[in-house]
Amino acid sequence: MGDSTLGLSGATAIGLGGMIGGGVFSVLGVVAAIAGSAAWAAFTAASLVSLCAAYSYIKLNEVNDVQGGSVTQIQATVGNSTLAGMVGWTLLFGYVGAIAMYGYAFGSFAVRLAPLDSLFGLPMRPFFSVLAVGLFVALSVLGARATGSSEKILVALKVAILFGISAWGLYYGFTVNRLQFGTSQFASVGFVTAIAISFVSFQGWQLLMYDHDSIEDPQSTIPKAVYISIAGAIVIDSMVAILVTSLVKTSVIQQHPxxxxxxxxxxxxxxxxxxxxxxxxxxxxxxxxxxxLFSAANFSKGMLSDGLLPDRFGDSDADGAPTRAVLVLGVLSAAFAAYGSLSGITSFGSLAFMVVFGVMSYIAFRKRDEDAIRGAIPAVGVAGTALFFPLLLWHLYTAERGTFFAVVLISVAVVGVELLYFERDDLKETVERVESKA
Known part of the structure; x- marks a missing residue:
């Protein structure tokens, strides 16, 4: 990504590449196990809410005349560093969940290709997952990252393979009369829950918000790339979802999502x-x-520069991504990938991105009086995330109670640490006053 003149095709490839990795290869099986043949519609609905959040980001960049992501726009709009920092920390944890999700999927496919499920009695899926994250941590520390050209080639190959196989498979399913669309399930709670779970797969476009310096004419290119990549992800995800739920038994999907x-x-x-x-x-x-990983580390570099992360997290003056930030993010992601369940990891990531996207949609809705912003669009983003968040928590509580309590404990711990960090000066003054009176 070091290409300083990355054009529309390269920027689109970056956004689409992340969403394909998250949707088709990481989340699809979990969503299909819950929504069945309505999985394609669940992905589409989640993408539309994500699209409303993307619109909010883009329009806030436009009306604030400040280029950047959630933290930048919160600071420009609200001027509250504590809120901006807490949203930024939440986003970083969301990226940890996303990286862990990709790592989990990488390991799952690696053991099937090897084939090597276990070695000396130890499961190999966690090993391959950690190995994948560790490899890219090493590459990021060395400053290596896919260029715009190589990313375009990789994404083009992935899209060609998935589109070609899906078209062939859908034709096959049509000829044997096995295509299913699950329209009868649209009104079920399980369907709406599946929308919430699939939310994490539509966050890849957000990486473009941190790449202004490497994109040619970013004010014009980034909005186009975001919208095109989301539309492309909808098409690919829907085709593959119909293929999977039509040709694979539900019991097989549940066993091997x-x-x-x-x-x-x-x-x-x-x-x-x-x-x-x-x-x-x-x-x-x-x-x-x-x-x-690379974009999350660069995002943390901006937070370090603004004093929103402890100095020990990394060097804001580093040339490229801060090494310590890459290592911390990598270790956390590898741990999640090794010890978490796929459903738990995807739910954790979805919850984090719901919070951030909901906040950004709300901020854009508050600025609906601006001529550039149509209030109905961010309103859908707010309503969607507000509905999905408690529903996903309820699903975890009823279906995966251990994951639910783990997510709640992690969230409480994170918020507690955030408040201690951002309100440390006020807390210090309060303690000093109490000690002086004593």
Missing amino acids: EIAVAKAVEPFLGQVGFVAVALAALFSTGSAINGT
Whole structure:
């Protein structure tokens, strides 16, 4: 990504690459296990709410005449450093969840290709997941990242493989009368829950908000790239979701959600198709780890410069991504990928991005009097995230109670640390007053 003249195609490839890695190869099986043949509609609905958040980001950049992501826009609009910092920390934890999700998917496909489920009695999926995250941590520390040209090539190959296989598979499903669309499930609680879970797969476009310096004419290019990449992700995700839920038994999806896509091609392409999809998955999730880790580290660099992260987290004057920030993000992501469940990891990431996207949509809605902002669009973003957040928590509480309590404990701990950090001066003064009176 070091290309200083990254154009529309390169920027679109970056946004689309992350969303394909998150949607098709990481979240699809979990969503399909809940929504069944309505999974394609769940992805589409989640993408539309994410699209409203993207609109909010873009319009806030426009009306504030300040280029940047959530932290920059909160500071420009609200002027509250504590709120900006807490949203920034939440976003970083969301990126940790996203990287862990990509790492989990990478490991799942790697063990199928090896094939090597265990070695000396130890499961190999966590090993491959940690290895993948560790590899890209090393590359980020060395300053290596996919250029615009290489990213375009990788994304083009992934899209070609997925589009071609999906079109072939849908034709096959049509000929044997097996295509299902799940319209009867649209009014179910499970369907809305699936929308909430799939939310994390539509955050890849946000990485473009931190790449203004490497994109040619960013004011014009970034909005186009964001909208095109989301539209492309909708098409690919929907086609693959219909393919998977039509050709793979629900019991198989529930048992192996991480490789549901590869399982879907076996009826008409056999082992060759399985290998082709698995290789595409490794490239896709690997590049998603690389891009997300690099952008998250650069995002943290901006927070360090604004005093919104402790100095020990990294060097704001570093040439490139701060090494310590990369290492911290990598270690946390690897731990989640190794010890978390795929459903738990995706739910954690979705919750974090819901909070951030909801806040940004609300801020844009507050500025609806500006001529550039149509209030109805950010309003949908606020309403969608406000509905999905408690519903996803309820799903975790009823279906995965251990994951629910883990997410709640982590969230409480994070918010507590955030408040201690951002309100440390006020707390120090309060303690000093109490001690002086004593």
